Amino acid sequence: MVARAGGSGNRKSGKFHQGLIADLLAFAKGEFTLDERQSDGATLRQHIAIVAKQSGKIPEEYVFPDCPEQLRYLWQLFIDFCESRCNTGYGILPLQYAEIEAWSRLMRCPLTPWEVSVIKRIDGAFMQAQMKEKKA
Template structure:
């Protein structure tokens, strides 16, 4: 039975997020470019390995510092974690 005029879901409370670190925006762009070429094996979220980062930086002729390579791999891990989160079925809360 549907109740007309009544909202069935409360808004989720979002914590205050820190500002985007614009000084590192170039790394976000690099990560997005790197992600275009990553392959999926169909068994889970797409990951970037050290070899993927090395191959991308060589192909794009981008000389990265070791800490920048670590950031790109870490972003891939974070992205894979987000991609593997379970989504609600049908977009609705099951109460």
């Protein structure tokens, strides 16, 4: 079962949640940026780790926000969904609502519409990062 922020399954996406969602999306985009493969095959994360080891600090432009604790479960769900993502042979496909709904049914863990919306927004950022990397 998914550990959710708060005790209510009937959460609405108010101003507080909008701020958390923005933080989660910034975290996700940072993760996708750090995972980009460079021309030598290593990830940007690996390059930055070398720079940090040599200089003792991470370049400021590569310091991204942490995942908000209250929405960490949505990030973990996204990661879990990615493990079963479809691939056409030409590339990966975006997460489908049917896949999310099937997971929800199988795991007996209903997701609220705003939770699904946030997962799809993370996936949109992921797909953009994948297209960017594919073009490079």
